[in-house]
Amino acid sequence: MNARDRDGEGRARNARPRDGLGRPLPYGARGVERQPEGVVRTPGETVAQAQLLLDAGMPFHAHEVFEDAWKSGPGAEAPLWRALAQLAVGLTHSARGNAVGGARLLRRGASALAGPDGAGGGPAYGMDLPGLARWARELAGRVEAGAAVDAAAEAPHLTGGPGPA
Known part of the structure; x- marks a missing residue:
């Protein structure tokens, strides 16, 4: 039986290295530096x-940044950051090639952003x-039709400036 990785407080934490898309690699492999958890940012x-990570083709890591904002920010803003995550x-x-899960989460996030309250109706921060x-x-739609996705090439530009968005 494998011992589970634990943090200093005894909570289970997977210490395996990860690739740019967050997939676990074998112990000892060289992976991408993980985002620290629980960082409070403006x-x-x-x-x-998040934009830097998206542009680098690392949306899994961008999701962790949005998750920090969702969990540490004002409750009224949680729907915005959750939708972006x-x-x-x-x-x-x-x-990663998971068309069903990818399309489902993209549509769920889009619905939350475009819903009647626009992800909580709070500020959009540009x-x-x-x-x-x-x-x-x-x-x-393209994923459901079988398109291959390159995370960096498909990365949205969050503020609507240059980029695929």
């Missing part, structure tokens, strides 16, 4: 850090939420 820092995980699954919802729906 909304602007969250958007900027869903988009990042949808892109991750799509790039992000183009309708554009991100369109990007996610379009990508979901």
